[in-house]
Amino acid sequence: MAPHNDAPSPSSSYSAGFNRGPYRSVATSGLMTSRLGSMEPHSPISSSCSAASDAPDLHMTRPLVPGVYVPTMCFFDEATEDIDTDTIARHAVRLARAGVTGLATQGSNGEAVHLTHAERQLVTATTRKALNDAGFAHMPIIVGCGAQSTRETVQLCREAWEAGGDYALVLPPSYYAPLFAPSSETVVSFFTAVADASPIPLIIYNFPGAVNGLDLSSDTIIRLAAHPNIVGVKLTCGNTGKLNRVAAATRKMAGDSHDPTRPDFLVLAGSADFTLQSLIAGGHGILAGLANIAPRACVRTMELFRQGRVAEAQAMQEVVAAGDWTAIQGGVVGVKCGLQSWMGYGGYARSPLPRPTGEQARSWKEGYRELVMLEKSLSSSSSS
Template sequence: MGAYVPTVVFFDPVTEDLDIPVISQHAVRLARAGVAGITTQGSNGEAVHLTHSERRTVTRVTRSALDAAGFSTLPIIVGCGAQSTRETIELCHEALESGGDYALVLPPSYYKPFLSTDALIQFFTDVATASPIPILIYNYPGAVSGTDLDSDAIISLANHPNIVGCKLTCGNTGKLLRIAEATGAWSPCSSSSLSASPSSSPTSSTQKFMCLGGSADFTLQALIAGGSGTISGLGNIAPKACARLIDLYASGQIQEARKLQAVVARGDWAAIRGGIIGTKAALQTFFGYGGYARRPLPRWGKGEVREIVEAFEELVELEKSL
């Protein structure tokens, strides 16, 4: 109910063109596994390797595949990060036109020395005001030259009617707790979450704030701290396990949740070490599709693939049993 997956994007192994059938197949596999929603154009989706037109295509194809498979209400969160306010807003409009429901926005970082906290707050305020869809703040220091929004900044931004959540890949559960407490964030025991069709306007006051962890290895910790769930790349490999972990917590089965969290955390360590290259190698080995990341990312040799695949075996065995 609170496991969102930043979906991997797939390419033809020779031409590196988008592999539309596999993109569609993967989205439907995730939906059937019971995830709460899908994110396109995230770090796992190699957004930095895609043109604007390719971004639109990936989201449009994902929406079409989900609709055709009977998942028309499953929300799509679209990564819309860019270095300028103007391009970020443009990406938000393109996300809506392509079938996206929400935008996930990184802070700009190229001119980091000149971007104070006040400047970043103004950036998110401007984007949220102009965006045709609600936005989630994406706090991922590793992707933005170490920029790490503090809880005060995010709590302040949460007052904007078109900012409906955050993804904390910083892994700071203390920060998550402060934000969740201050915003009255949605929890898995609540009756509402992000939906593909908000009950009124995108800025509806009935939309509770979503405080999401950005990695599967601290899902339970995030939930106990008052979080709403996760947007985690590990869901590409083990969507059932990620969704099951949140279900266990929501139903009060804490000891079972702890056991599952341990397996998930070990699997996520493999995903963290292997990055998108390792995730695709694991998908190829265990599920028959995956391929390679776009250049300039390298293609691993057999030894590197074998090592990462072995690290995923425990989790995949569990995933296939669910």
């Protein structure tokens, strides 16, 4: 693999072909070959990335539509902690077959902070190839691309595009937040600069718990939504009032061209435990880690609401919310433990995250029990 070239790429036209049509962006310079950072010269992944990057439909149009999006897990060999591409591929196909709308790699559930740049590309390329090979080439992949500097964030966006990603999920920088200009001007400038340079559209990731409490206001999100290369937001803050304001304002911005089946700006709840609340507030769906364990239950909850079967949707939401509380308490460690306990795979998180104790494993398994029984019943009914 060729080494990273840290010099700015030459400007060129790139027709994104996503929800808002063509967008002029900075094209990558010789980066479409599979490659490895100069600090990662011994990685064994070059052939995997190259094979996926050469797929002819790698950058076909995959619009964002309302539905359930899943921030997928990253799986590791139990002994070596090397990337387990086989399990990553099987898991992605399992989720796709359950009816989810799209997948996200390199999120909190994907342990992006534990991965090198090359490993990130491997995970995304593996996911893209698995979906393509299983007949889900139409399914979009969102890739977590947040970093503390504008420069590295743009680099991650370019690498996500090379690996087959369709959209970049970007956290605001936070390490030097006390030095930021007032009224979120630094954050606005950051997202604007990244969106100007990224070859793929951006989704804003508002997750105060991951960024030292930095919580973007609805005013800031609505202001950023006017950028042609910023096409959505994930609100893990749980503020449904904010979600309502953003959904309403961006719908009005679209005017007569607004299409509820393909919105210009996708507004997603960041947790499954307020799926119905977000839909009532005008949201378009969820991007939620719980769907790794129970994708059909998350999908069915939305379907029931859309069909006007509100009481049934509420009953299912109660089970989903109870299961999500277990996921929230255990984090990525608990979700993997749930997968291992109930699905027979999942393994452990990469160190320094701890391995669950026997007591934790039993507690989390029990916490997911009702949800998993619901999931299995939905799986049986869909196959009968």
